[in-house]
Amino acid sequence: MDEDEPTQTGAARYHRELARRNRAALLGAARRLFLDLGYDGTSLAKVAAEAGVSRATLFKQFPTKAELFSAMVTTSWATDDEQAPPVPGDPLTALSTLGTRYADLLTRPGMADLFRIVIAELPRFPELGRTHFDLGKMPFFDSVRDHLLAEQRAGTLQFRDADLVTTQFLGMIANYVLWPRMLLLDWDPDAASVARAVEEAALTVHARHAVPGSRGPGEPDTR
Template sequence: MDGNEPAPGATRYHRDLASRNREALLGAARRLFLELGYDGTSLAKVAAEAGVSRATLFKQFPTKAELFSAMVTASWATDDAQAPPVPGHPLTALSTLGTRYAALLTRPGMADLFRIVIAELPRFPELGRTHFEVGKMPFFDSVRDHLLAEQRAGTLRFDDADLVTTQFLGMIANYVLWPRMLLLDWDPDPTSVARAVEEAALTVHARHAVGRDQD
């Protein structure tokens, strides 16, 4: 080994430390953004809340916009262990994808995150784009891609995959999320959420299924 190269153990230690610092910063950013809003949250406050130096914060997130983007991405992140459905059984797949979407929308703080973005939009329009592009769109794309895979498999037929995806996810969000924007006590029980997901899946399937023996 070259004398100038760090030992493998040291390199692993620094990677682990950077990962722990990143998790601490994202957790602190989430708490402060939700509590103080975007304008009221400073990088200095996030560093203090996370218990790291400002230099450590700036090394990972040079600007507040980058920190907010990373926080939104983490808020919408899905479990890597969740494999995409296999085409061939569209109703089952739609139910699975819908259940995952409902779980994302009902995560603690998700409704508050939407409220912050909406409230700050007039002064910080980039927040809306960030929330849309790095938050919702990756999941939207995964659902649209599956619908297209079902179409290639001959189980679904439609002209506009984006429209069908929007309608499907919209039916779920309209029950699970959007009432929370105005009704702070809106908290449907798991059975009601599951029923809303199933009805959305059945509606899309009834409209676009090829034949009657797909599921």
């Protein structure tokens, strides 16, 4: 038994790595085909062929097209695991950090196309909208709302409705970096313009909801 254990361990590691590579290939192929052909025009057979894997391999990981689309949406919105949440106490800096991350998400290649396909297919496949909302936007929305609540507990921000403040903050950013791109194919603001939009959104929320007399690290006491 002991002599066979390294071989068994090596085989298990190989199969895990193979499954990971196949999953990545399938998600990449699904993203390309969904964006090019639409939800209805994309079949699991086409995805398997595009990814260079067998249909059996695809069905093992994604038994239905809906599950594949859900995984593709989740991957499209995934953030870097190393992005730690801001520490409460300096809300203006935290809002700028979170706003920058949101702008980076919305300006990823293909993100506007993903929104377009969901909107286009929504009348026939309403579940796509729910998937895009629940697996895409909501996790990031929740992270911003949770930080706003942490700032409130820290005594730096005050508000009645965390959901509303989060919606307003993210909406100011999306209204500049994403929604014009949905209708204007040449809409492509430079990095400085996007950074300014994020800064103005952070300043607006901070000016409206900062607790009088509170200040972040290094800010002068203006009382």
